[in-house]
Amino acid sequence: MAVTSLLDLHVAAESVADAPTVIAEVLTATRAFEGNLGVEVLVDTDDSAHFMVVETWQSIGHDDAYRASRATPEGASALGGILAGPPTLTRFEPVAPTAG
Secondary structure, eight states, X not given: OOEEEEEEEEBOGGXXXXXXXXXXXXXXXXXXXXXXXXXXEEEETTEEEEEEEEEEESOHHXXXXXXXXXTSTTTOOSGGGGBSSOOEEEEEOOOOOOOO
């Protein structure tokens, strides 16, 4: 079953101008990772340092494999260097509608 992962990012004030480029570079690898069905980046209309990355994965297993790869020295990215704090990850699965 597909899963949607929301990665809530707060960028350090001194990195806001560079954030779109850094995020785009990081997401190139995300989009190429096995099981990724798409990625969209949103920026808060009231706070240009607040980003939401919306990822869609074939399964939680694919998402878990991606997160595990990013935790290795080989999979690490420049994203951590521009953040004001740790990102928050929330994952959602579709719910079948109930008969009404």
